[in-house]
Amino acid sequence: MNQKITVYVYTFITTITICFANDPRVIKPSSKPVRLFTEEELKRYDGSEDGQPIYMAIKGVVFDVTTGKEFYGKDAPYNALVGKDSTRAVAKMSLDPADLTHDTTGLNEQQLESLEQVFTNTYKAKYPIVGYTSRRILNEDGSPNKDFKPEDQQGFSVKDEF
């Protein structure tokens, strides 16, 4: 009898665990906390040192692109994009140094659409998020940017947060 109860309890607990593990409403804690990166900090992850992680930001979201070393590593074709926020370059599919910036001012509809596609279908789908650029919430002098509203930024949406 006792053995039967143990089996029932075990089955119940296992079922509940499996159900909740697959429940999209349950937020699983990420294994590592996300960080805020200043421009200077982000620059350290530019792929110049072998064996170090490679980070790149788009729309202020910092992705770990180390697994894409063949694209982003030292001497790789898109190395110019990493260690910084390259939103504009990705939107325009340009490696022009003038486009290696977070600034989306004046981008046209098509470029903004392309930015969304690459942001969602390549970066969010392929690479883990390790943090956010401090520019999103801090002023140049490090003080909090109280006026910051994601929805005011061109090509930027609150849903990008998570």
Ligand code: HEM
């Ligand atoms: C002659 C021009 C170009 C060719 C032939 C080319 C070709 C490619 C190819 C074959 C891929 C890999 C697709 C895959 O395996 O998933 C790729 C990915 C990519 N390309 Fe280009 N590309 C060109 C120019 C550019 C430029 C100018 C940019 C500037 C931003 C750019 C940004 C990217 C990005 C961000 C990816 C995604 C890399 C990733 O998966 O992490 N490409 N490109």
